[in-house]
Amino acid sequence: MSTLPRFDWSLIPSFLAVLDAGSLMGAARALDAQQPTLSRHIAQLEAQLGVALFERTGRGVQPTAAALALAEAARQMAAGAEQLGQQLLRRSQSSQGKVRLSASQVAASHLLPPLLAELQGEEPGIQIELVATNAVSNLLRREADIALRMLRPQQAGLVARKLGELSIQACAHRDYLARAGTPRRMEELAGHRLIGYDQNEAILKGAAAAGLPLTREHFGLRTDDQVAYTQLVQAGAGIGFLASFLVRDTPGLVPLLPELVTPKLPVWLVVHREIRGSPVVRRVFDFLAERVPERL
CATH class of the missing domain: 3.40.190.10 (Periplasmic binding protein-like II)
Structure with a gap:
């Protein structure tokens, strides 16, 4: 099956602008671009596709049947590019910052280290301050941003997600x-x-x-x-x-002795409601919410 060599996706916005405006001048105004630039883009796209996309008229341009047939796919491509751009923007915003994480000594020493090493590999711009303590850090006083606890918090203003049970x-x-x-x-x-x-x-x-x-x-x-x-x-x-x-x-x-069953401890991931919307805190919270249950 033959394929288009090195198809230039950047020409699609110009194609859609001309299609929607009905003229090169109107498309140039919409994109804040120069009319000769758009004319060149259309010519390049027609050369790549091997078909004429517009016919010049006295009032502007008229789309050909080939242009109309390509329009829907081009709009989907533009929408996908916009969605990708938004995802990249959110990722760039969430990949820089500091998060203070509180956990018990055992969790901080044995449960979390491989997970935090994995997180650092994915998000090298996120700094983690790991607080190993058996005391319950007060998230309301911002002693930590996120806490891994063995009991469900009762304070208002905190958001908690049960990750599983520790046997x-x-x-x-x-x-x-x-x-x-x-x-x-x-x-x-x-x-x-x-x-x-x-x-x-x-x-x-x-x-x-x-x-x-x-x-x-x-x-x-x-x-x-x-x-x-x-x-x-x-x-x-x-x-x-x-x-x-x-x-x-x-x-x-x-x-030893599997019949010796001790009460299981619930494992909760807790964050302050106000900072849950922080992209960097949310990234760490979601990562731990996904990966800690697998370790448990």
């Missing part, structure tokens, strides 16, 4: 299991080195809900620092309870 998995490093053996039943946990929280009672409550009454003294290692907690499990210090995505993605960690 907690009992696990241990294979080196620990090689030394101490692998528990096959929940009751066997009491005979193992357990890693728990210090002041936080989430693990104790989760175990109790699963029918396993553990006390603080069952946990020979305790810390509320999520990064230190993760490192203790990875170091083979004992059996711990980590986010399922972290167990899945960390070499050497082995999931």
Whole structure:
């Protein structure tokens, strides 16, 4: 099938202007261009297409049957170019700026880094300030632009989207299991080195809900620092309870006791209503809303 060599799309606006105005002079006024320029454009387009598009008359120009047959396709092309231009404009406006993102220590250390690296590859002009904190950043006071939370915000003025649920998995490093053996039943946990929280009672409550009454003294290692907690499990210090995505993605960690189901934590992405319309904030929000559920 033969094709037009190096078709010049830039000639289409001139063609449509002459078609709509009915004269070169009227088209020149509409485009704020010179009449000889438009005449040259029409001649170039006719040469590329190999057909006459207009017949000169005393009052202007008359479109030929070929011009009328091409008109609809030309208008669709012009509309597509306008749409593309608007998309490029919006993208250029959203690709520059700074966004402050707040997340828990585990999310900031393990969940978000590969996603933010991907975002930087797509949007090198966006600067991300990542705040790793287990405290709930106050978006109303603009301590952060976007927050990844494990509870739904109740304050008015915030917009929240639930991204999924985070499950907690009992696990241990294979080196620990090689030394101490692998528990096959929940009751066997009491005979193992357990890693728990210090002041936080989430693990104790989760175990109790699963029918396993553990006390603080069952946990020979305790810390509320999520990064230190993760490192203790990875170091083979004992059996711990980590986010399922972290167990899945960390070499050497082995999931244990699938029947030990702890309450799942909802994951919310939150933004202040007033800055949701900011193109750069919206770009980061939409990116995380799409990609975080895949990681979970």
